Each structure stands twice: as C-alpha cells, then as structure tokens.
Amino acid sequence: MKCPTCNKRVEWEDNPFRPFCSERCKLIDLGRWVDEEYRVPGKPVISEPAVDDEDQRGSESK
Numbered sequence: 203m204k205c206p207t208c209n210k211r212v213e214w215e216d217n218p219f220r221p222f223c224s225e226r227c228k229l230i231d232l233g234r235w236v237d238e239e240y241r242v243p244g245k246p247v248i249s250e251p252a253v254d255d256e257d258q259r260g261s262e263s264k
C-alpha cells in the first residue's frame with residue numbers, strides 16, 4: 203500500500219494514520235480538500251465579512 207500524499211510505502215499494521223504514512227501526510231491531504239472547498243487562493247475566508255462590517259457600523263449607531 204502506498205501513501206496517497208507522498209507515495210511512500212505505508213506500513214498497514216499498527217498505523218493509526220493509514221492510508222497515510224504519517225500524521226503529516228494525513229494533514230496535508232485534509233488541507234488539500236479544505237482548500238478546494240473554499241477556493242480562495244492566497245486569501246483567508248475571514249476577510250469577506252469585513253466588508254459587511256462597514257454597513258453594520260452605520261446601523262448600530264442610532
């Protein structure tokens with residue numbers, strides 16, 4: 203069996219990270235699909251609500 207991330211041979215028995223060879227490769231693979239979900243290359247998703255912030259400021263001050 204090969205690790206899907208780095209294609210190294212994976213020890214199948216007693217391996218809590220299978221099908222990956224290590225925790226690192228498991229996290230890399232996880233990060234890969236998280237990236238695809240957000241599809242915002244180079245920009246954090248948090249920056250988007252900041253635009254709304256200006257509108258809210260106006261309605262909050264009565």
Ligand SMILES: [Zn+2]
Nearest residue numbers: 205208223227
């Ligand atoms: Zn690996």
